[in-house]
Each structure stands twice: as C-alpha cells, then as structure tokens.
C-alpha cells in the first residue's frame with residue numbers, strides 16, 4: 001500500500017532534524033523524515049566516530065565527495081551521511097553569524113530573516129550553560145552549548161589566547177555576544193566528548209511520537225511531480241528496491257551539496273544543464289546550483305618543540321579570534337583558529353593555526369555530473385578569484401603568521417613547516433599560496449537561495465516555498481543568500497527552527 005504523509009522531509013541533517021522535531025509537535029500532522037544514511041536510535045549503540053567530538057568523523061559516515069576549491073585541484077569534501085547529518089560528524093563549533101549577516105538577507109527581499117527575526121530561533125535552539133540568562137541567549141533548548149574553561153585548554157590553545165593578548169586583541173568571553181569581538185573560548189555543542197548532534201538534541205526526544213516516522217537507509221532519487229505539484233519522492237532502499245512515498249508537502253533538506261542535484265534530477269534547475277543530461281525541464285530555475293558560498297581558509301603549520309604535548313586525542317579546537325580586516329566595513333570578517341594537532345598520528349608532532357575568510361564576495365557553482373541519482377555533484381568553489389577575498393585572506397594569513405612568532409605560542413614552535421620560510425612571506429608569495437591552496441571551511445551554502453521571484457537566481461521565497469512549484473519547500477544551508485560570518489551549523493539549525501515553527505503553527509502558509 002502506498003504510504004502518504006502530511007509532511008515528508010528529505011535529509012535528517014541539522015535543518016531536517018530540527019524541522020521534523022518541531023512539525024511533529026503538531027499532533028494533527030503526520031511527518032516522515034527520510035535519510036540516506038543509517039540511524040542509531042540508542043545512545044549506547046552510537047559508533048565512536050559519532051560520539052567523539054574531539055575530532056571530525058571523515059570516513060565511516062561520509063558521502064565521499066570531492067570538490068575543486070581553487071582551479072585545477074580536487075580534494076575531499078566531507079558531508080555527514082547518517083541521521084543527524086553533518087551535525088553528527090562535525091567539530092561542534094556553535095557560533096552565530098553577525099547580526100548584519102541576517103539583516104543583509106532581509107534586505108535582499110527576505111524580511112522574516114532580519115536579526116530580530118532570527119534571534120528568537122537562535123535562543124530557542126540552545127541551552128547555553130555559560131550565558132543562558134543573557135538577553136541574547138537561551139537556556140532550555142535541545143542543543144547544549146558550553147565553553148572550555150582555561151584549565152581545560154590544551155597547551156597550544158592556552159598559548160593562542162595569551163599570544164592574542166600580547167598582540168593586542170581584546171578578550172571575548174562569549175563569541176556569540178552580538179557585538180562581541182576578540183579572542184576567547186569557542187562556544188561548542190559538546191558535553192565532554194559527546195557531540196550533541198541534532199539526532200541527539202532534536203530527534204531523541206521526538207522519535208517516540210506516533211505521528212513521526214524516521215526512515216533511514218533510504219536514498220531519495222528524485223521528487224515526484226504531477227501537474228506542476230510535488231506529490232512525493234521516489235526512493236531506493238539499501239537493496240536498490242525503488243518505490244514512491246507520497247506527501248501533501250515535501251521539504252527538501254538534503255544540504256547545500258545534495259539539495260540542488262535532487263532538484264535538478266527532478267526537472268527543476270538551469271534548463272541547458274538539465275537538457276544536457278537528458279532531463280525534461282519542468283521548472284527552469286537558473287539559481288539551482290549557483291551562488292555557492294563558503295569560508296576559504298589556509299593554515300600555518302608548526303612543528304612543535306620537543307617536550308610540547310601534541311595529543312591527537314585532545315579536542316582539535318577550543319578557541320577563536322573574531323576580528324575585522326583593516327579598512328573593511330564588514331565587522332568580524334576574519335577568523336583565526338588554533339588547531340591543537342596537525343598531520344597524521346606518528347608524524348612529527350605539529351599543530352596549526354588557521355586563517356579563515358568569513359565574509360565572502362566571490363561565488364562558486366555546483367553542477368550535475370549525471371542524471372544518475374547516486375552520482376556525486378561537481379563542486380567548483382572558485383576561492384579567492386574575487387580580489388576583495390584574496391586581499392583579506394592574505395591579510396588574515398599574515399596576522400596568523402604573527403601568532404606563530406609571538407610568545408608564548410612561539411615558545412612551542414620548533415619551526416614553521418608551512419609556508420616554507422625559504423620562499424619568503426612577502427605579499428606576492430602569500431597571494432599565490434591563497435589563490436592556489438585556499439580550502440573550504442566545510443561551510444558550503446547558498447545553492448538554492450531564497451529571495452523574491454524578481455531575483456533571477458532565487459529558488460525559494462522567504463518561507464522556503466519553491467518558486468513555480470506547489471507542494472515543495474527547501475530548508476537547509478542551500479537557502480542562505482550568503483554565508484554568515486560564522487561556522488554554519490547553528491544557522492542551519494536556526495533555519496530548521498524557523499521553517500519548522502511556521503509549519504507547526506501556520507500550516508496554511510504551506511497549503512496544509
């Protein structure tokens with residue numbers, strides 16, 4: 001018998017899990033959450049790579065994608081493939097964007113997403129153990145957040161904060177304070193080692209609800225579209241058996257690298273590209289796969305002095321510096337992060353300091369490789385092609401090199417192994433390095449952006465409703481018009497909170 005749900009969500013990641021949990025609070029709606037990866041409903045059965053937030057999980061629950069950060073280079077692009085999505089494999093940095101990021105989204109024709117519009121959702125999603133009583137924080141949400149106190153920092157992390165002080169950066173106790181700036185502990189969604197993923201925070205309490213079905217190990221091949229309306233999804237189970245799930249509303253939350261391919265395989269996207277793969281164009285939307293944004297980054301790598309404890313089992317990141325490039329009108333458009341260990345276990349003990357560009361002007365693109373539902377997308381980030389991005393990443397990289405040269409961080413350094421000092425650290429050399437080697441901060445977004453219908457590249461409206469297609473909503477990292485000046489997990493959860501809340505409280509907005 002064909003199964004039919006009120007709401008069917010594709011992808012149990014950061015956004016999809018939050019949406020499923022919020023919508024299923026409305027007992028009048030039946031909800032199905034479909035996920036390609038496996039599900040681990042019991043905490044005691046959670047594999048170690050998903051428990052251990054001290055490092056990312058790169059292999060056991062990954063899609064195996066690659067990307068081209070800068071021209072001519074192909075490297076691995078990790079994405080979580082499991083209930084919890086990328087929130088289940090990530091570093092657990094729980095940072096919000098700058099208020100101006102969301103006001104910029106609002107100014108682009110999405111007034112619901114202004115800072116004052118998103119702040120209640122940011123507060124609702126968190127249980128901040130350090131600042132929960134502040135006006136801009138929450139203390140009762142599903143995602144627990146805390147900061148490492150000084151006595152829990154690894155030696156390189158503590159030295160990083162002291163070096164920041166020496167270099168004149170102010171101390172910032174709460175990096176999520178809306179007007180904050182400077183160096184301090186990272187807000188992180190972990191408790192001890194345990195990664196508080198969206199599977200744990202949102203789905204563990206929701207999965208008992210009789211109106212919520214979680215269907216793992218189920219790959220969505222494409223949307224089913226009849227007479228201009230999305231009526232369900234075509235799925236394949238682990239054995240390759242293909243069937244259809246019907247729904248009154250489909251919410252696509254497969255992430256910034258997977259939502260566009262699902263749309264394109266279903267006939268929604270740039271006409272020429274679809275035709276080239278023999279796909280009938282049902283709704284020509286040129287913005288699908290365009291507008292790819294991210295955070296280009298490049299690290300300084302240091303060989304540690306003898307006796308310095310470089311522990312590959314310690315937390316990989318604990319601290320952060322948010323600051324503004326000289327002459328920039330984008331507040332906190334740069335980030336420097338101390339990485340506790342670098343290289344493989346057994347290689348000479350090393351740590352790294354990462355320079356990250358947080359406000360990106362340039363854009364990349366995502367292309368369909370083939371009509372085959374299992375084919376990986378082609379991802380071209382085109383990092384540092386915009387001169388404004390290049391000059392600010394170079395400036396940030398120079399500031400990062402200064403950290404390795406100042407006490408007490410310098411006291412831990414035997415030698416800077418990258419960049420090679422013999423080649424010099426002049427602007428031209430650093431520009432070449434950034435242009436050739438900048439890599440992703442693992443924050444792709446913007447590939448099905450929201451905006452009004454008049455915006456030629458907008459794919460959905462500000463409520464996530466797909467332009468020109470009834471019964472279809474997109475709600476994940478893809479809908480961000482631009483990357484916020486922060487690691488993206490919290491913003492993806494915020495998107496899930498907002499769309500989930502609209503679905504729960506105003507179903508008529510979505511034709512339910």
Ligand SMILES: Cc1cc2nc3c(=O)[nH]c(=O)nc-3n(C[C@H](O)[C@H](O)[C@H](O)COP(=O)(O)OP(=O)(O)OC[C@H]3O[C@@H](n4cnc5c(N)ncnc54)[C@H](O)[C@@H]3O)c2cc1C
Nearest residue numbers: 011013014015036085086090091092093220255477487489
């Ligand atoms: C290694 C790593 C480290 C990171 N570290 C941080 C960090 O510390 N802090 C931070 O803020 N951000 C971090 N990020 C980024 C952050 O985790 C993501 O931006 C965020 O999780 C994306 O949320 P999403 O809902 O858009 O997509 P995802 O969470 O990726 O969810 C998409 C889900 O859809 C499923 N799916 C995809 N295609 C299909 C299909 N065809 N059928 C069925 N299911 C499908 C996927 O398996 C996945 O579960 C990191 C990301 C990675 C990969």
